[in-house]
Amino acid sequence: MPTPIYESILDNLVTTLQGITTGAGYYKTVNRVERLKPGLADLPDPIQIYIDSINDKRSFNDAGDLVTHVATIALTTYLKDADDPDEALSKIDADITKALYADRTRGGYAIETEITMAVRIPNDNEYKVWVLVHTIDITYDVSYSDPSIGR
Numbered sequence: 001m002p003t004p005i006y007e008s009i010l011d012n013l014v015t016t017l018q019g020i021t022t023g024a025g026y027y028k029t030v031n032r033v034e035r036l037k038p039g040l041a042d043l044p045d046p047i048q049i050y051i052d053s054i055n056d057k058r059s060f061n062d063a064g065d066l067v068t069h070v071a072t073i074a075l076t077t078y079l080k081d082a083d084d085p086d087e088a089l090s091k092i093d094a095d096i097t098k099a100l101y102a103d104r105t106r107g108g109y110a111i112e113t114e115i116t117m118a119v120r121i122p123n124d125n126e127y128k129v130w131v132l133v134h135t136i137d138i139t140y141d142v143s144y145s146d147p148s149i150g151r
Helices: 005-018 085-102
Strands: 032-034 047-060 066-080 112-121 129-143
Touching: 005 032, 005 047, 005 066, 005 085, 005 129, 032 085, 066 085, 085 112
Parallel strands: 032 047
Antiparallel strands: 047 066, 066 129, 112 129
């Protein structure tokens, strides 16, 4: 059975974010990217990104054969044990922006990728974990009758 376009987009996000390494020209190396959300005590790596779906808006085209989706997705980055967390968060923010905008079509599955918000969550816990959340909108089309067929 073919993979739905939305799943292919999420897989592309994981692959894209896994490519953030100093060896590839980024400031930092992301150690882990997953489509799960851990508890703060379950953070074994210094830099981890977790992908969560938030919302999916749909609209139909005039011909009725395509459905346009705008998927809102949260990328939650956990930074652990940083010497200078403000600088590290700024560099991770720049790296994520660079990686996401390198291919706004998510490997040809999407029409557009747009970062709509980036928020730092202050550290007020005993775990020495800092959090950066990016909200992104990904616009894509699928067939009205088959979500595995795109534009």
